Amino acid sequence: MPPPLAPEVMTPLDRLVAETWPGLKVIPSMSAGASDATHTSAAGLPTYTFSPLSIDPNDDREHGRDERISVASFYQANEFFYRYLRAVTAH
Numbered sequence: 001m002p003p004p005l006a007p008e009v010m011t012p013l014d015r016l017v018a019e020t021w022p023g024l025k026v027i028p029s030m031s032a033g034a035s036d037a038t039h040t041s042a043a044g045l046p047t048y049t050f051s052p053l054s055i056d057p058n059d060d061r062e063h064g065r066d067e068r069i070s071v072a073s074f075y076q077a078n079e080f081f082y083r084y085l086r087a088v089t090a091h
Contacts, residue, residue, distance in 0.1 A: 003046030003048065004046070014026050020080060052076065053069055054073040054076065
């Protein structure tokens with residue numbers, strides 16, 4: 001069972017996505033892959049994940065031997081995570 005989409009998680013995410021990528025919508029989904037959420041959810045801690053990485057659909061090497069992302073995407077994702085963590089901890 002997925003955790004509820006808590007406003008303290010989603011509101012800053014929606015705002016930062018709109019600021020960073022105008023017109024892009026946050027669409028919640030559930031991944032079938034394994035993650036540490038197995039342990040945190042079992043302990044009663046609602047667990048969410050998202051990825052602000054941009055991947056070129058013509059150069060998607062996800063999980064390949066030569067997996068990579070662009071340098072620009074790497075730095076943009078780091079900046080996004082930083083801004084998001086600041087937003088959710090600014091209480």
